[in-house]
Amino acid sequence: MVRREPSHLWMHLALIAFVLVTIYPVLWVLALAFSGQQSVGIIDLPADPSFFERLRAILPFPEHFSVKNFTEVWTEQSFGRWMLNSAVVSLLTTGLGVFLACTAAYAFSRFRFPGRNQGMLLFLVSQMFPGTLMLIPLFIIIVKWLGLGNTYFGLVIVYATTAIPFCVWMMKGYFDTIPIDIEESAVIDGASRQTIFFRIILPLAKPAIAITALFSFMTAWNEFILASVFMEAEANYTAPVGLRFFVGGFSAQWGYFAAGSVLVSLPVVLLFLYLQKYLISGLTAGSVK
Amino acid sequence: MSLKRWFSGIYILGLTVAVTVTLALSAWLFHGAERDQWLQYERRLAQVEANALADALSAAGPDEIGRILKAWQSSRPERQSAVVIAGMEMIGSAKSEDQAPRRLIRAEKPLYDLANQLRAARETNLSEGVVRKKLIVFDEQAKDAFVVTVPYLDKGEFAGVLQIRMRHVETDVSGTVSYAGAALWISIFLAAIVLAALLHARPEMPRDAPKIVALAAFLGLTLFYQSQRLETFAAADLESTRRVASAVADAAKQHDVKAVSPAIVSRWDTDQYQRPLGVIRTDGAVVGDARDKLFAERAKLLERSLWAVEALGLVLLLAYLLGYMRRLADTVRHHAAAYAYVAPAMVGMLVLVFFPFLYGITLAFTDTTLFNESLPFSERWVGLVNFFAILGDFNLFTRNADGVIWNYQNFYWTLMVTIVWTLTNVTVGVTLGFILALILNTDNLKGKAIYRVILILPWAIPNYITALVWRGMFHPQFGVINQILQLFGMQPVGWFDGVVSSFFTGLATNGWLSFPFMMVVILGALQSIPKDMYEAAEVEGATRWQRLRHITLPLLRPTLVPAIVLSVVWTFNMFNIIFLVSGGEPAGANEILITKAYKIAFENYQYAYAAAYSTVIFVILLVYGVFQTRVTKATESY
Numbered sequence: 001m002v003r004r005e006p007s008h009l010w011m012h013l014a015l016i017a018f019v020l021v022t023i024y025p026v027l028w029v030l031a032l033a034f035s036g037q038q039s040v041g042i043i044d045l046p047a048d049p050s051f052f053e054r055l056r057a058i059l060p061f062p063e064h065f066s067v068k069n070f071t072e073v074w075t076e077q078s079f080g081r082w083m084l085n086s087a088v089v090s091l092l093t094t095g096l097g098v099f100l101a102c103t104a105a106y107a108f109s110r111f112r113f114p115g116r117n118q119g120m121l122l123f124l125v126s127q128m129f130p131g132t133l134m135l136i137p138l139f140i141i142i143v144k145w146l147g148l149g150n151t152y153f154g155l156v157i158v159y160a161t162t163a164i165p166f167c168v169w170m171m172k173g174y175f176d177t178i179p180i181d182i183e184e185s186a187v188i189d190g191a192s193r194q195t196i197f198f199r200i201i202l203p204l205a206k207p208a209i210a211i212t213a214l215f216s217f218m219t220a221w222n223e224f225i226l227a228s229v230f231m232e233a234e235a236n237y238t239a240p241v242g243l244r245f246f247v248g249g250f251s252a253q254w255g256y257f258a259a260g261s262v263l264v265s266l267p268v269v270l271l272f273l274y275l276q277k278y279l280i281s282g283l284t285a286g287s288v289k
Numbered sequence: 290m291s292l293k294r295w296f297s298g299i300y301i302l303g304l305t306v307a308v309t310v311t312l313a314l315s316a317w318l319f320h321g322a323e324r325d326q327w328l329q330y331e332r333r334l335a336q337v338e339a340n341a342l343a344d345a346l347s348a349a350g351p352d353e354i355g356r357i358l359k360a361w362q363s364s365r366p367e368r369q370s371a372v373v374i375a376g377m378e379m380i381g382s383a384k385s386e387d388q389a390p391r392r393l394i395r396a397e398k399p400l401y402d403l404a405n406q407l408r409a410a411r412e413t414n415l416s417e418g419v420v421r422k423k424l425i426v427f428d429e430q431a432k433d434a435f436v437v438t439v440p441y442l443d444k445g446e447f448a449g450v451l452q453i454r455m456r457h458v459e460t461d462v463s464g465t466v467s468y469a470g471a472a473l474w475i476s477i478f479l480a481a482i483v484l485a486a487l488l489h490a491r492p493e494m495p496r497d498a499p500k501i502v503a504l505a506a507f508l509g510l511t512l513f514y515q516s517q518r519l520e521t522f523a524a525a526d527l528e529s530t531r532r533v534a535s536a537v538a539d540a541a542k543q544h545d546v547k548a549v550s551p552a553i554v555s556r557w558d559t560d561q562y563q564r565p566l567g568v569i570r571t572d573g574a575v576v577g578d579a580r581d582k583l584f585a586e587r588a589k590l591l592e593r594s595l596w597a598v599e600a601l602g603l604v605l606l607l608a609y610l611l612g613y614m615r616r617l618a619d620t621v622r623h624h625a626a627a628y629a630y631v632a633p634a635m636v637g638m639l640v641l642v643f644f645p646f647l648y649g650i651t652l653a654f655t656d657t658t659l660f661n662e663s664l665p666f667s668e669r670w671v672g673l674v675n676f677f678a679i680l681g682d683f684n685l686f687t688r689n690a691d692g693v694i695w696n697y698q699n700f701y702w703t704l705m706v707t708i709v710w711t712l713t714n715v716t717v718g719v720t721l722g723f724i725l726a727l728i729l730n731t732d733n734l735k736g737k738a739i740y741r742v743i744l745i746l747p748w749a750i751p752n753y754i755t756a757l758v759w760r761g762m763f764h765p766q767f768g769v770i771n772q773i774l775q776l777f778g779m780q781p782v783g784w785f786d787g788v789v790s791s792f793f794t795g796l797a798t799n800g801w802l803s804f805p806f807m808m809v810v811i812l813g814a815l816q817s818i819p820k821d822m823y824e825a826a827e828v829e830g831a832t833r834w835q836r837l838r839h840i841t842l843p844l845l846r847p848t849l850v851p852a853i854v855l856s857v858v859w860t861f862n863m864f865n866i867i868f869l870v871s872g873g874e875p876a877g878a879n880e881i882l883i884t885k886a887y888k889i890a891f892e893n894y895q896y897a898y899a900a901a902y903s904t905v906i907f908v909i910l911l912v913y914g915v916f917q918t919r920v921t922k923a924t925e926s927y
Binding site for chain 2: 025
């Protein structure tokens with residue numbers, strides 16, 4: 001035990017170095033968000049800055065602390081409306097995505113039926129479909145044929161289906177680890193398929209469901225290409241589409257962007273950190289035997 | 290004999306399904322073909338009007354333009370407007386409120402561009418001696434009306450363009466479908482069933498007799514239906530040609546061609562290259578042979594599709610007759626629960642993933658752009674042209690006195706960048722993730738939980754936000770990274786000006802956001818390796834390196850391989866980072882395939898070319914996937 005102490009020291013040093021690199025961009029965004037101004041620099045540097053002025057310019061702390069960016073992005077810009085759109089779309093996507101993934105994964109895990117292997121392979125292959133190839137046909141199907149442009153539902157069904165393959169894989173991996181004996185004894189006790197699935201399997205698979213839900217939610221919450229194509233009216237923008245507009249044009253409003261980013265990231269980051277105890281078990285359940 | 294067995298004995302279900310599918314698909318094809326036919330007829334009428342009017346204008350000379358346009362417009366209600374544009378001027382208009390002649394206003398810039406386009410097209414056609422560029426342009430965006438633009442010639446020279454606008458005419462040439470026929474088909478169908486039933490009921494008849502009756506009934510019904518609809522289709526074509534002929538005759542009367550040259554009439558009914566179709570004679574009569582040939586050409590695709598539908602129906606029927614359908618139905622019934630569970634996800638995937646995918650692939654074989662979307666598929670079909678243009682372009686670099694100049698627009702350059710991008714990113718991600726996971730897996734390490742939470746952060750933050758944040762930090766003038774460089778006495782770097790530095794911005798961003806995934810995956814796998822294996826190895830005297838090499842790595846393999854496969858595919862298609870951080874700067878040198886495809890589609894609006902590009906990307910990934918699977922036999926772990 002004593003022998004190992006020195007090696008812990010360099011481990012801590014390495015970890016601290018990594019932590020600094022990891023956390024710096026986050027602090028940088030926070031500094032801009034609370035700076036109350038729109039420029040991309042943390043402070044305004046004079047023409048010929050000294051060493052300490054430069055050092056000050058990279059320290060991620062705002063010159064004047066202010067919540068002006070947050071209040072303005074919420075009141076003067078339509079950001080609140082966009083956040084609401086994103087929230088509705090993401091929650092609906094999560095519900096639909098989890099339902100579709102659980103049922104399909106359960107069938108792939110528990111039943112042996114003709115087409116099972118082909119179905120799994122198709123799911124795998126679909127992960128390789130380039131997004132740009134799907135974008136134009138999806139636009140034609142959703143907007144032109146189904147008339148679902150500028151609606152929540154159009155985005156929700158596309159997001160839910162694109163998240164299916166990954167979720168199914170993950171759920172199947174987890175279902176595989178649940179002993180089949182449990183189900184067999186339930187069958188002997190006279191339970192139906194539905195009862196087994198909803199009353200026994202789903203409660204046991206909570207960690208994996210949490211991951212699937214998180215993944216579906218993040219798919220919808222973080223997507224902006226499809227959203228920008230489907231949602232043409234400004235009132236229907238989702239948060240990512242809105243955020244891109246702050247820094248997309250010539251007069252970039254970095255302060256609004258930073259404040260908006262903090263608001264958009266906060267729920268997913270908190271969810272993510274809250275669910276991370278499930279994360280490791282959920283991700284590795286299927287692959288490590 | 291039970292009713293159920295009796296029904297299955299005469300294949301009533303198979304016959305019904307096969308006939309219904311074939312008739313429904315045929316009807317759908319006919320409906321589409323008739324709609325196309327109607328559209329083409331209306332376009333043809335509009336072309337006749339435009340050609341005739343342009344000829345009348347040329348014959349009368351520039352002073353008469355206003356009078357002729359007004360006379361033309363006022364004589365029919367569907368003629369909505371007509372203008373003549375020459376350079377920056379509108380030299381004539383059918384509407385008095387336009388106050389022609391006058392200079393074009395800013396909103397009329399498209400007219401000016403259109404005139405230039407037609408002038409260039411005409412010059413190309415004349416100089417090459419090959420008719421390659423269209424001389425008649427339809428505004429595909431126009432709703433409820435046809436907006437046609439044709440060249441306006443003055444003394445045989447290109448002087449400008451004439452644009453006319455005609456309202457849709459509501460009447461339909463194709464006429465009503467005869468319902469007497471429908472009654473006939475149904476009676477044939479019923480007769481076939483009765484016959485089959487009679488044959489089935491008599492044991493002395495050969496066993497296959499009902500099958501033969503079913504086949505005969507199917508063929509008779511479907512072929513009869515198709516031939517009837519084809520006749521209607523042909524009659525409608527003849528009728529529309531007659532109407533075009535009468536439109537030509539009307540135009541001849543209105544523009545008083547006898548005074549100019551009667552032969553001019555035959556030049557009005559043309560294709561979009563202003564080549565006469567040769568169907569309408571100078572005296573206004575229809576040339577039978579020429580029309581038949583034209584019609585046969587147009588109907589070719591329809592007829593082929595009909596044969597395909599017929600074959601499909603036949604296959605369906607045979608599947609019933611030979612008992613495959615029964616076996617299929619048994620399978621479905623036997624595994625009903627499984628299929629019920631899979632169905633919702635599968636249906637969603639079919640409609641919103643696999644169908645769009647196939648549609649996209651089909652698009653790759655056309656020349657679809659933003660401007661010709663509404664044309665029927667058969668007119669946009671170009672075969673493998675897009676693929677030849679992408680893969681056959683080896684113009685990768687040029688040499689000059691300064692050395693080699695790379696062509697950044699070339700496919701192979703972009704492919705190379707993409708491969709380098711994927712390899713470096715996955716290497717960085719796996720290496721960092723592995724090192725961090727090994728450190729975090731150390732026993733008794735203090736503050737492990739805090740380190741892990743912070744190190745996971747980049748994964749939790751939406752990647753487009755990460756990308757935009759790093760773009761801000763790499764800002765050449767005010768960016769914090771250049772400030773840090775200057776703090777250490779280095780020169781600021783114009784990050785997005787150089788190929789290598791620009792590539793580095795993407796690598797840094799993606800490295801930052803992708804290592805947590807690998808770290809978490811590897812950490813999970815490390816924790817599942819039993820500790821006693823290491824202890825046993827230590828007792829045996831294995832060094833730290835030997836333990837890593839012979840215990841950790843082999844046991845990580847089942848986890849690492851799928852994670853790396855996934856990560857390669859993700860990085861290969863990592864659109865957000867390249868698109869939002871460097872945007873492919875400088876001059877598109879750092880585009881990866883997927884961002885390049887996006888730009889082709891949504892900045893150049895070359896949908897088909899982009900689809901072909903995306904198809905190539907897919908094939909590359911597919912080959913990689915198959916190769917990877919073969920090499921690692923990773924399939925077991927899925």
